[in-house]
Amino acid sequence: MNKTALHEKFSKAADQCESDYEKYFxxxxxxxxxxxxxxxxxxxxxxxxxxxNPHNVLHGGVIGFVFDVSMxxxxxxVIGPSVTVEMKVQYFKSVKSGKVQCVAxxxxxxxxxxxxxxxxYDCEGNLIAMATGTFARIKE
Numbered sequence: 751m752n753k754t755a756l757h758e759k760f761s762k763a764a765d766q767c768e769s770d771y772e773k774y775f776x777x778x779x780x781x782x783x784x785x786x787x788x789x790x791x792x793x794x795x796x797x798x799x800x801x802x803n804p805h806n807v808l809h810g811g812v813i814g815f816v817f818d819v820s821m822x823x824x825x826x827x828v829i830g831p832s833v834t835v836e837m838k839v840q841y842f843k844s845v846k847s848g849k850v851q852c853v854a855x856x857x858x859x860x861x862x863x864x865x866x867x868x869x870x871y872d873c874e875g876n877l878i879a880m881a882t883g884t885f886a887r888i889k890e
Contacts, residue, residue, distance in 0.1 A: 751799050759800075771826050777819065780812070784823060791824035793852045797845055807844035808878075813870060814839050817881035820854035821866040825885050828856070832864060832885040839881045848873040862887045 751759070763778035772784050780801070783794045793816055803809040818834055825832035854868035864885040870878040 756800055771823055776815070780816075782816070782819065786824070786827050789824075789828070789855055791820050791827060791854045793820045793823070793854075794849055796849050797847050802846075805844075807846050808850070810839070810841060810879075813841070813879050814881070816850075816852050816870065817854075817868045817879075817883070820852045820868045821881070821883045821885065824854045824856070824866065825864055825887075829859065829864060829887055831888040831890065833888060835863070835884040835886050837881055837883040839879060841879045843872070843876055843878050845872045845878050850878065857882070 760779065763775055767773060767775040767778045772782070780795050785792045785794075795816070797808050799806075801808055801812045814837070817839060818837060821837075822832060822834065850870055850872055852868055852870040854866055857865040857867050859865075864887065866883045866885065867880065868883070869880045872878055
C-alpha cells in the first residue's frame, strides 16, 4: 500500500469512527467485520501490507489486538462491558495476505470474571494462532 492510499485509509477511518464498540478508530482502520451468535463473536478482516512486520507477514501485535477485540466484544454483547485482565497468545503459522477469521467463545462465565478463548484462521481454514483471555466485568 503506497503512502497516499494509507493516508486515505487513515483519514476514512478517522472520519467514520465513533466512541463505541465496533465503531472506534482501530476497528475502522483495520476494517474489522463483526458477526455474533449466542455464544461467539467472529471478527474478519483482510490482511493488508501496512499490517505486516519486517518479515512481510501479519504482525503478531495485530493478531493480539484482534484477539482482544473478539473476546472483549463477545463479553460486551453477552455479559456487558468488561476489561482485559490477562491474555496469552500462541502463534502457529504466519499469514501474508487474504481474509482471516477470528472466533471467540466463552470457556467459563463467572459472576464477575470471564474466561474466553479465541482462534484465528486463514482463508483456507488453517489455524494461525490462538489466545486465552481473562476478563473482568465492569459494574455500571
